[in-house]
Each structure stands twice: as structure tokens, then as C-alpha cells.
Amino acid sequence: MALVLNEEQQLLKDSAAGFLAEKATVEHLRALRDSRSETGYDADVWAETAEMGFTAMVVDEAYGGVGFGMVGAGVVAEEMGKNLSASPWFASSVVAADLINSMASDTQKEALLGPIVEGSNIVTLAVDEGGHHDPEGISARAEKTDGGYKLYGLKSFVPDAHVATQYLVVARTSGSAGDKSGLTVFLLDRGTQGLIVDQSIMADSRNWGRLTMEGVAVTSDAIIGSVDDAFTPLDKTLDKARVVIAAELLGISRACFADTMEYLKDRKQFGVAIGTFQALQHRAAHLFSDIELAHSSIIKALQAADADSPALATLASVAKAKACQVAELATNEAVQMFGGIGMTDECNVGFYMKRARIAQALYGDYNFHAGRYADLRGF
Amino acid sequence: MSDHETFRQETRAWLEGNCPQSMRSPILGEDDACWGGRGFVFKSDDQKLWLERMASRGWTTPTWPTAYGGGGLNKTEAKILKEEMRKIKARNPLNSFGISMLGPMLLKYASEEMKQQYLPDIVQGKIRWCQGYSEPGAGSDLASLQTKAEDKGDHYLVNGQKVWTSYADKADWIFCLVRTDFDAAKHLGISFLLFDMASEGVSTKPIKLISGNSPFCETFMDDVKVPKGQLVGEAGQGWTYAKYLLTHEREMISEMGSGAAKSVGEIAMELSPTSEGRLRDPILRGQIAAHEIDYASFVATVERVRDEAKAGGGVGAASSTLKYYGTELNKDRSELMLKVGGSDALEWEGQYSGEGKVARTWLRTKANSIEGGTSEVQLNIISKRILGLPSS
Numbered sequence: 001m002a003l004v005l006n007e008e009q010q011l012l013k014d015s016a017a018g019f020l021a022e023k024a025t026v027e028h029l030r031a032l033r034d035s036r037s038e039t040g041y042d043a044d045v046w047a048e049t050a051e052m053g054f055t056a057m058v059v060d061e062a063y064g065g066v067g068f069g070m071v072g073a074g075v076v077a078e079e080m081g082k083n084l085s086a087s088p089w090f091a092s093s094v095v096a097a098d099l100i101n102s103m104a105s106d107t108q109k110e111a112l113l114g115p116i117v118e119g120s121n122i123v124t125l126a127v128d129e130g131g132h133h134d135p136e137g138i139s140a141r142a143e144k145t146d147g148g149y150k151l152y153g154l155k156s157f158v159p160d161a162h163v164a165t166q167y168l169v170v171a172r173t174s175g176s177a178g179d180k181s182g183l184t185v186f187l188l189d190r191g192t193q194g195l196i197v198d199q200s201i202m203a204d205s206r207n208w209g210r211l212t213m214e215g216v217a218v219t220s221d222a223i224i225g226s227v228d229d230a231f232t233p234l235d236k237t238l239d240k241a242r243v244v245i246a247a248e249l250l251g252i253s254r255a256c257f258a259d260t261m262e263y264l265k266d267r268k269q270f271g272v273a274i275g276t277f278q279a280l281q282h283r284a285a286h287l288f289s290d291i292e293l294a295h296s297s298i299i300k301a302l303q304a305a306d307a308d309s310p311a312l313a314t315l316a317s318v319a320k321a322k323a324c325q326v327a328e329l330a331t332n333e334a335v336q337m338f339g340g341i342g343m344t345d346e347c348n349v350g351f352y353m354k355r356a357r358i359a360q361a362l363y364g365d366y367n368f369h370a371g372r373y374a375d376l377r378g379f
Numbered sequence: 380m381s382d383h384e385t386f387r388q389e390t391r392a393w394l395e396g397n398c399p400q401s402m403r404s405p406i407l408g409e410d411d412a413c414w415g416g417r418g419f420v421f422k423s424d425d426q427k428l429w430l431e432r433m434a435s436r437g438w439t440t441p442t443w444p445t446a447y448g449g450g451g452l453n454k455t456e457a458k459i460l461k462e463e464m465r466k467i468k469a470r471n472p473l474n475s476f477g478i479s480m481l482g483p484m485l486l487k488y489a490s491e492e493m494k495q496q497y498l499p500d501i502v503q504g505k506i507r508w509c510q511g512y513s514e515p516g517a518g519s520d521l522a523s524l525q526t527k528a529e530d531k532g533d534h535y536l537v538n539g540q541k542v543w544t545s546y547a548d549k550a551d552w553i554f555c556l557v558r559t560d561f562d563a564a565k566h567l568g569i570s571f572l573l574f575d576m577a578s579e580g581v582s583t584k585p586i587k588l589i590s591g592n593s594p595f596c597e598t599f600m601d602d603v604k605v606p607k608g609q610l611v612g613e614a615g616q617g618w619t620y621a622k623y624l625l626t627h628e629r630e631m632i633s634e635m636g637s638g639a640a641k642s643v644g645e646i647a648m649e650l651s652p653t654s655e656g657r658l659r660d661p662i663l664r665g666q667i668a669a670h671e672i673d674y675a676s677f678v679a680t681v682e683r684v685r686d687e688a689k690a691g692g693g694v695g696a697a698s699s700t701l702k703y704y705g706t707e708l709n710k711d712r713s714e715l716m717l718k719v720g721g722s723d724a725l726e727w728e729g730q731y732s733g734e735g736k737v738a739r740t741w742l743r744t745k746a747n748s749i750e751g752g753t754s755e756v757q758l759n760i761i762s763k764r765i766l767g768l769p770s771s
């Protein structure tokens with residue numbers, strides 16, 4: 001498949017770009033932060049995001065989706081990254097939607113996907129338990145009871161936790177931390193007895209939270225997929241999520257780079273534009289080349305996801321690792337090349353830098369994916 | 380017993396008897412340091428006592444002459460003092476731009492009268508200084524500064540704007556670069572003035588940093604009258620003094636990352652997954668090892684460069700190498716700290732993360748390779764002055 005967007009995908013990109021650049025920009029994020037918005041996003045813009053169809057990318061057409069698949073999600077994510085658009089889109093419309101779409105029963109899909117696509121229900125996946133992404137290391141546990149399960153444990157770094165209405169919680173039904181088998185996905189409703197949701201305020205001024213489960217009782221209907229066998233399908237959803245968040249990192253890198261290039265042309269020192277200095281030119285040219293590489297690895301992985309290719313895991317790790325590396329460089333170079341201005345809150349590059357590190361950490365940072373790549377390649 | 384051995388033993392005993400217990404722990408950040416000055420509120424009685432005791436011996440400025448309140452120590456003694464302080468984890472009693480920047484320049488270039496007037500207050504931490512160098516149009520190209528000082532007979536009339544002035548809102552006095560001659564070549568029209576921040580016509584406006592804190596300001600001078608006696612050295616020679624001061628500033632900034640209680644590797648063993656006594660992430664392990672190898676070599680370089688420097692002088696052009704390497708390493712350390720802590724390190728508010736300590740520190744380090752002259756400027760200086768490469 002050609003590593004370019006087809007006509008429809010290009011139209012999608014243009015419409016996402018236009019919509020987000022108007023409605024959900026860095027300035028909007030700044031305003032949400034400064035007003036200490038309780039929800040962390042604008043409900044009207046979120047409703048419009050759904051009306052525009054962006055929430056329907058990864059859902060099968062039978063359940064109200066538009067069938068754009070992961071390439072579509074990646075295209076939107078890149079634009080979200082460029083604008084630092086604050087919304088539960090990634091958590092609910094991509095990650096939770098894909099997990100349900102690929103793991104749930106028909107009845108569950110029937111019940112759950114429509115409201116996700118409409119944006120009226122916000123669902124989020126709770127997988128991590130500490131500072132480091134480690135799905136095999138999950139130790140939250142679900143104990144069998146008469147007619148159901150009781151869940152115990154902690155989940156951290158849960159996107160949009162405090163605005164979500166439902167949680168996809170990965171817990172252990174057997175085995176112990178480190179085992180791939182023994183994991184099961186449960187759907188918990190917000191407000192269920194014993195489920196405590198705490199908001200965490202993170203560097204990116206977006207929505208994060210922790211879940212504490214103190215014996216949350218659920219019936220077996222709450223299980224998504226099969227008992228003990230969640231790891232493989234979960235990891236596949238995570239792989240798609242990793243590539244989509246990589247696309248967001250690409251958007252961040254591109255926007256940050258564009259701001260930097262503009263500054264290199266504008267700012268004068270020693271009587272000339274600072275972009276005249278070869279020391280900066282070469283670094284800019286290097287960074288540009290690096291961003292192009294990240295872009296290619298991401299399209300390749302997005303297409304692999306839609307083609308259900310067995311190479312997805314490897315390509316996802318390549319894409320996420322590369323995107324992490326490039327975003328780190330792009331944001332660091334931006335601050336450095338802006339000089340004193342780059343250190344100020346008034347300048348947008350700080351916002352890009354903070355969001356980038358969060359997106360880098362989400363579902364595995366550079367090191368996680370470099371290590372995973374080596375494992376997958378067998379060296 | 381050699382003189383130095385005697386000095387070491389006496390110093391050790393004095394420190395043991397005089398350094399309060401609570402001052403024997405690393406400073407936790409800019410807020411936790413003692414900055415002195417007219418309006419400084421001490422964090423604790425111990426902090427005040429420690430400053431007073433050290434200042435009474437001149438050990439806030441160990442190598443400055445006793446005539447100005449300094450410790451009068453020679454280089455070897457000063458090194459011993461530092462080593463002995465480090466052994467008991469004694470804090471630096473006073474963080475001060477007067478000590479790390481202005482003082483060394485005054486010692487070299489100011490009149491005797493001026494030294495008598497300003498240095499003792501720096502030693503005692505009575506006056507807090509800020510640095511008025513950068514302007515909106517004059518950053519890396521500092522010599523293009525436009526703040527104007529007109530000669531009005533007995534005083535200069537100063538008008539203009541400075542920017543990024545660290546702690547201008549907390550400082551008592553400013554050392555300020557001004558242009559006294561607009562006709563001279565740009566490096567030759569600059570003069571070096573000292574004035575009280577409470578002078579009429581001086582105002583400051585804090586600027587918020589990406590870390591959420593506001594340690595620096597815009598500083599405005601609107602018809603500020605500065606008595607002639609507050610001109611350092613000669614008019615038109617300010618650039619020479621300014622550059623010399625910068626070598627001291629750079630040496631200071633190069634060490635901003637030093638003195639942490641624990642190495643990155645040690646912290647990683649606490650915060651990152653381990654197995655069988657090693658970090659589980661082999662890549663992180665390699666990255667930290669590479670960092671610590673560079674850091675150990677850097678620390679040895681700082682020591683070597685200082686040992687090679689002439690007594691009383693600074694490290695000269697080598698300050699650019701130290702500044703470049705030290706600040707890049709400090710940024711690298713902070714990025715590693717994010718990797719070590721993972722998402723936990725990115726929390727911004729809340730007790731869990733000490734109100735975002737790691738994340739805010741990480742963001743603050745980004746300035747290290749900008750303040751005091753950017754990394755690019757340091758590399759230019761190394762290329763030009765140390766390597767003697769032709770300029771374009």
C-alpha cells in the first residue's frame with residue numbers, strides 16, 4: 001500500500017485541521033488551565049467533535065462507525081497534537097472504542113459503542129499501575145464471588161479518569177504480576193461502590209486520574225472478552241493506541257518545529273536573523289529529517305493496524321519509539337532556539353514540551369519500545 | 380603536621396561545632412536557599428545562624444581578602460573548606476549573585492573605595508543583587524544593548540528596559556549595563572553602573588516561567604538618577620568588566636546540577652523496576668551509566684580547571700567549556716529523572732509528587748543552557764577564543 005493518504009483521508013485531515021485550529025487550540029487549552037476548568041475540556045466542542053464524525057473513526061460501520069480505521073484516527077490525532085486539543089477523544093473514541101470493538105460481544109458492542117460514537121458516554125482504559133507502563137506486570141486483582149467478581153487494587157495514569165462515565169479495568173483473574181495469562185478486562189460504571197476516582201493534575205494540564213478499587217463488586221456481564229485471556233487482544237489495542245499517540249507526538253513535533261522555524265526567521269541578533277547561523281540551520285535541517293522519518297514509521301504502522309498485519313507489534317514499537325525520540329528533540333530544540341522567550345509560560349513551546357513528555361510516557365516510552373522491539377526481533 | 384593538615388582539622392572542628400544540624404542537608408531548591416538581602420525572610424533560625432557564623436569568618440567568600448570581610452584563604456585552604464563542608468553535607472550558607480558574579484569583578488576592576496563600600500555587605504548577605512544585562516533586543520548579542528545613561532554632571536540619567544532579570548523583584552541593588560556613548564563602536568560605548576532598586580523610576584514586572592514559577596522579571600528604568608560614584612571603573616570600559624563577570628557567572632551556572640543528594644542511578648534503583656539488584660530496563664541502565672560517566676569526568680574537569688587557575692583569578696575562557704558541558708549534563712540528568720519516574724514524575728500538583736517537584740525542576744533546567752549565555756554562544760567562544768578558528 002502506498003504510504004500516502006488517499007483522497008478521503010486527505011479530506012478528513014483537512015476537515016480535522018480546520019475544525020481543531022478554530023475550536024480546540026493551544027490558546028483554548030491555556031484558557032482551560034488558567035480557569036482551572038473542572039472537566040478540562042469544552043463540552044460544546046466535544047459535542048461538535050462527535051457531530052463531525054471524529055469520534056467514529058475506529059468503530060465498525062455496523063455500530064455507527066465510519067470505517068476510517070486507524071489511519072483515520074492517526075490523521076485526526078496528528079491534528080490534535082498540532083493544536084494540543086483537549087478532549088477525551090483519544091481515551092474514549094480511540095482506545096476504549098477499539099478495545100470494545102475488537103473484544104466485546106455483539107450485545108455489548110450494541111450497547112456501548114453508540115454512546116461512545118455520540119460522545120455522550122466517555123469510556124477510558126485503566127491499565128497502568130505505577131509510573132511505568134507494564135501491562136504484563138498488572139497486579140490489580142479480581143476475585144471470584146458468587147455470580148461475579150470483586151476488584152481490588154490501584155490504577156494510575158488513567159486518561160480522562162475523572163470525566164469518564166465507565167472504566168475498562170484490566171485486572172488479574174489468575175496468575176501473578178509478570179504473567180501474560182490471567183488478565184481480564186472488566187467494565188465498571190462510575191459511582192460503583194468501592195471505586196474511588198481521584199483526579200491527578202499532570203504537567204500537560206489535561207485530564208488524568210487514579211482509580212482505587214476496594215472490593216468493587218461486578219457481575220460476570222461486566223467482563224469484556226474472555227476470562228484470563230485478555231493480554232493478546234489488549235496488547236493489540238494498545239499497539240494501535242501507541243501508534244495513534246505517536247501520531248499525536250508527530251503533530252506536536254510539527255507544530256513546535258513550525259513555530260521554531262518562524263522564530264528563526266523573525267528573531268534578529270548580531271544584525272541578522274538567527275536562522276542565518278549555520279549552527280542552528282543544521283540542527284533545524286536534522287530535526288526536519290527526523291520528523292519525516294517519524295511520519296513514515298507512523299503511516300506504515302497505522303496501515304498495518306488496518307490491514308491486521310502480524311507485523312503490527314514491531315511496527316508500533318518502531319513508530320512510538322521514533323515519535324518519542326523526535327518529539328523530545330523537537331521540543332527541547334524549540335526552547336533552546338527561542339532562548340529566554342522559550343522559557344516563558346506565554347510562549348506555546350512549553351505547552352508542547354509538557355504534553356509531549358506525557359504522550360511519550362503513555363503506553364510505553366522510548367525505552368519500553370526499544371526494549372520491546374529487541375524482544376520482538378529476537379535479539 | 381603540615382599547615383594544611385592543621386587547617387583541615389581546625390576547620391572540621393569548627394564546622395562540627397558551628398553548623399546547625401538542619402543545615403546539614405542538601406538545599407531543596409531555589410526557595411530553600413538563603414539569599415540574604417534587606418527584605419529576606421529566613422526560613423529558620425538555623426538558616427540565619429549559619430549565615431551569621433559563616434559570614435563572621437568570611438567563609439561565605441572564603442578566598443576574598445579579609446580587608447573586605449572575606450575569609451582570606453588561599454586556594455588550597457578554600458578547597459579543604461569545601462571538602463570538609465561536603466563531608467558533613469553542610470549547605471552553602473548564602474546564595475548570592477553578589478558572591479558568584481559581581482564580587483569577583485569588583486575585586487579585579489573597582490576602586491578601593493568602591494570595594495570597601497560594596498564587598499562587606501555582599502560577604503554578610505546584607506544586600507541582594509540582581510543582574511541587569513539582557514534586553515529585549517540584546518540577548519546573545521549583549522553588546523547591542525540600548526539602555527541609555529546620559530551624563531548629567533554629578534549623575535547619570537538612566538532610561539531603558541532590561542528583561543529576564545532574575546529576582547529583580549526581590550533584589551536590593553542591580554548591576555546594570557548601560558550605553559553611555561552612542562557614537563562609539565558597540566563594545567566601547569558600554570558602562571557598568573550599580574544602583575539601588577528602590578531608586579525612583581525603577582520598576583519590575585515578574586514573568587511566569589514554564590515551570591509555573593516567576594523568578595525573573597522585566598525591569599524598567601524611567602529617568603533613574605544614578606550618582607556618578609556608582610560607576611564601576613571607567614566609562615566606556617563596561618564591556619570588559621561585563622565579560623569578566625560572565626566568566627564567573629558561567630562557572631556558577633555550570634555547577635547548578637551538582638550537589639544533588641543522590642545520583643540518578645541511585646534514584647533509579649528506588650523508583651524504576653529492578654530485578655536481581657539491577658535496573659530491569661537495560662536501556663535506561665545504559666543511559667544512566669553514560670550520563671554518570673560524563674558527569675564524573677565533568678566533576679573532575681571542574682576540579683582540574685580550578686586547580687590550574689591562578690590564585691584569586693577565575694577559570695577564564697575555560698568557563699565556557701564548563702558552562703556548556705555542565706548545563707547540557709544537567710538537562711540530560713533531568714530528562715533521565717523523567718524516564719526514571721515515568722508518569723509519576725510528570726505530576727504537576729498534589730502531595731504525591733511534592734507539588735510536581737521533579738517536573739518543575741526538569742523544566743527549570745531547560746534555562747541552564749540559555750541563561751548566562753546560551754550553549755551556542757559558549758561553543759562560539761570556545762571555537763574562537765580557545766581553538767582560534769577563523770570567524771566567518
Ligand SMILES: Cc1cc2nc3c(=O)[nH]c(=O)nc-3n(C[C@H](O)[C@H](O)[C@H](O)COP(=O)(O)OP(=O)(O)OC[C@H]3O[C@@H](n4cnc5c(N)ncnc54)[C@H](O)[C@@H]3O)c2cc1C
Nearest residue numbers: 277336337339340512513518519543545746750751753755
Ligand atoms: C532563567 C533565566 C534567567 C536569566 N537571568 C538573567 C539575569 O538575571 N540577568 C540578565 O541580564 N539576563 C538573564 N537571562 C537572560 C539570558 O542571559 C538570555 O536569555 C540569553 O543570553 C539569550 O538571549 P535571548 O534570550 O535573547 O536569546 P537569543 O539571543 O535571541 O537567542 C535565540 C537562539 O539563537 C541562538 N543564537 C544567537 N546568536 C547565535 C549565534 N551567533 N550563533 C548560533 N546561535 C545563536 C541562541 O543560542 C538561541 O538558541 C536569564 C535567562 C533565563 C532563561
